[in-house]
Amino acid sequence: MTIPFNRPYLVGRELDNIAKAHANGHLSGDGAFTRSCHAWLEQRTGTRKALLTHSCTAALEMAAILLDLQPGDEVIMPSFTFVSTANAFVLRGAIPVFVDIRPDTLNIDESLIEQAITPGTRAICVVHYAGVACEMDTIMAIAAKHGLKVIEDAAQGIFSTYKGRALGSIGNLAALSFHETKNVISGEGGALLVNDPALVERAEIIREKGTNRSKFFRGQVDKYTWVDIGSSYLPSELIAAFLAAQFEAADAITARRLAIWDRYHDWAAPLESGGLLRRPTVPVDCIHNAHMYYLLLGDLAGRTRFIEAMKASGIGVVFHYIPLHSSPAGQRYGRTHGVLHHTDATSDRLVRLPLWVGLEDHQDHVMQVAQDILGQSPEP
Template sequence: MSAHAQADVSRALAAGALQGGGAFTERCHAQLREAVPGSRPFLTTSCTDALEMATLIIGLNPGDEVVMPSWTFSSTANAVALRGAVPVFVDIREDTLNIDPVQAAAAVTPRTRALVCVHYAGVGCDMDTLVGLCRDRNITLIEDAAQAFGATWNGAPLGGFGDFGAFSFHASKNVSCGEGGALHVNRADLVQRADLVWHKGTDRSRFDRGEVQRYEWCALGSSFTPSEATAALLSAQLAEAAAINRARRCAWAYYAELLEGAGSTAHLRLPHIPVEAGHNGHIFAIRTLDQDACERTLEAFRSHGIDARTHYRPLHSSPAGRHYGRSRGRLPVTDAVTGTLIRLPLDAAITRTEQEYVVEILLGASRSADRRARASAQGSSRA
């Protein structure tokens, strides 16, 4: 924790009123409005809460359908299933691992209320196509921007394209307060309802402004607001967000330089960034030739004390996904990614020496896997 963050948290504690909605919450809201101009942010305890808040605002009902990629965290689908609605899983693009707009369009039915796009690894989805699709089909667009704070599409911030943008400030994210999130409401006609939902379904804001003598329960809502101590920590991190993202992008670029310079593309697939996308360096994910190569590479990392990992199991093939949701057709890209993806260690403090060591181990393991694959193919051909 930086000295600035420690000082802010100490001030919040000294103030005594630790419930949410105070001065540090408002400071975060101001910083978030600056990050996504024209948006109305609501601080939450997690991105999970932000997504659940969005489904409450639009009044998602049992039997409604929401299209989303299978390649995402469970929270994306939980927010839908908790309302009795059906997550409809579609495949992702081979290059970015983001939702495939063609597959998303094909999954829309008369029951579809919304589409959730997930900006995987802080790389923007094809927002031009998705915004047009949702406008033409009259469905809500929710950006799951959990990994994408500070990232852009055609120079505009992610989280500001859809009707809603949901961010995460979990400990695993670039900007973090341990546990935290925010929902950005990008439609003026939904702000008042969002305020009711955020205040546990009450018109507490009107009471605070002196417009009514007592507040009352007006709609479904829940407890989404983090404490002032959490908001104080987040505010300090938001002030450093640009520097954090810059450092991570530099580390991301150095991985790319090392791997491309080593000619690794023959046996590894490197991440792809569309020209329209300004990423935030959240994840540097490589893909191996096959699942065996992935497992052997992960074992090589473990044996050298390197914390490199794969990622989540797709929702469509998980127990809850099969129970609460359904897939639209086959999802071959998603199925392939789950057995071949590895995230390399990356944060704002990683050194070039550390990165060089990671790449050294990675290249040794991947070349060994490539030799085994060729030897196996030659053996098969002789047989």
Template sequence: MKIPFNKPFQTGLELSYIEDAIQRGHLSGNGYYTQKCQQYFQEKYQFGRCFLTSSCTDALEMAAILLDIQEGDEVIVPSFTFVSTANAFALRGAKIVFVDSQEDYPNMDVDLLEELITPKTKAIVAVHYGGYPCEMERISALANQYGLMVIEDAAQAIDSYYLERPLGSWGHMACFSFHETKNIQCGEGGMLVVNDLKLVNRAEIIWEKGTNRSSFLKGEVGKYTWVDLGSSFLPSELNAAYLFAQLESLEKIQTRREAIWLSYFNFFQSQSTRDSILPIAYLENLLVFDFQVMSLNNQANSHLFYLLFENESSRKAYIQKLDESGIMAVFHYQSLHKSDFSKRYFPDQYQRKLPNADRFSGTLLRLPLFYELPELLGN
């Protein structure tokens, strides 16, 4: 039995909705299914204006344009994150200032943020790793104190909550991913949420390649033209139709993922020798396993399950044993402050010591977690 790291789930309605989109005769972006998906998020989570994009990377790049990032501006970003989180702002000329992770979880350490703020700081990008919420109340208060913008990188955080508020509703903007590895997916896709209503009109222009096409389609102008920066950020109606089928099954998908997550948690809590293909004998160097505080304050979405090993060599040994058992497991991000790009363009950041980000980079291991995962754990 070969078990992949991920297998995209299909609800069974994707093809029929795609066929319906074809029959409607509108295959480019911002049609019937795009509107239905955006309306779903706005109504279910009380988000501001939602804009479907071709990827979360596109959503982040839209956010960077909306912030009017200029050369010399500084943006605070966790070192332990995907490259798109930082790249979107570096593309606009920003200096990326990296913040370390918490000691006990990969999210940014909010205690370290204030010392990184300078007169050049323009924004804080809060990444909700694994769908587990950053301390958004504290981040928002700090941003208000210093007049900064907050962008939530909620790529992994659909249907997660903090203090009973959905992630994606806290920041001035938020970015989601619908990549095939996410809980809800359409192969490739994303979404920008604009909660600051002052930014909505310009976001619509940027989304439409820098034109006022939306105003033209609403009859507000007689013709449309180039009025601002922008790009081709819209996904096709085929992607949106696929995504809407997923959204209709959100509760079912989330319930199944939570059950799998809890199976992992219970298994490693007991480290049972019952019938399982997870090689228990090679866990002596395991330090901790993933945790989620399922409470009103922190409601995570069972996006991933990780193990944390004593060192990189013990992680490598366990990856090898899993591979021999037919299980694909992967490690995650490499510290961005230690990247070749940072060494060339942000040498002062490359020199900094961010021990927690480096520790997670070297010792964290993600296990398979997808809807159709077989019963590995003997449950």
């Protein structure tokens, strides 16, 4: 038996929607399915404006343009994140400033942000790791005090909340992902959420290659033209049609993922009590979306043995980020503030278990194999 780390889930109406898009004669961006997805995201998150993009990376790049970042400007962010979080700002000439993460949630340590601020700081980019919210009240207060913008990298955070507010609706801007490894998917795909009303019109322009084409289609101008910098950040209508079907089943998908997550969490409790691992932490004022289930093992050697043994048993488990501050590009384009002890330790110890809709039939096997392997490993 082979159990993959991830298996994309189809809800059943994706291909019907794609056929409808073809029948409508509109396959490029911003058709009826795109507008439907925008309305759905705005209603579910409470954002001022949602705009589908061809990836979360594209949404982050749009955010960097919207903030008018200039060469030498600084953006504070965690190092324990995907490369797109930093790349989007480096492309504008900005400098990522990496700070450490909290040992509990693995999110940026809000207590370290203020001391990393310099006269060149322009923004804070937070990453809601595993769909668990950062401490946003503190972060937004710091940003307000120092006149900074906040970008939420909520690639993993759709349907999660912080004190009742949807992730992606709190900062000035936010980016979502619909990559095939996420909770709702379109293969590739993402969205920019614009919460600052002053940025809405320009976001539309940047997304449409720097033109006011959106105004033209709304009848607000009699022709459209090039008015700003931008690029082609729209997904095709086929992508939106696929995503619209996923949105219709979003609550059912989330419920099934949460049930899998809860079973893992209950299973891992005695292993944590026995000192074999540490389970994920979810603060009481956060509701997560079961994006992933990870374990923190004792050290790098133990994590390596576990992954190799699980794979030998036909079960796909993976580690996660190599910290950006330790990467060649991170050292070239960014700088580190302080010692990133928790970032380095987490990168060495973290392993992700399979979590996808349909795993229910195989989860007992995954847990039994994992428990047998962990029981044979030296204690940390």
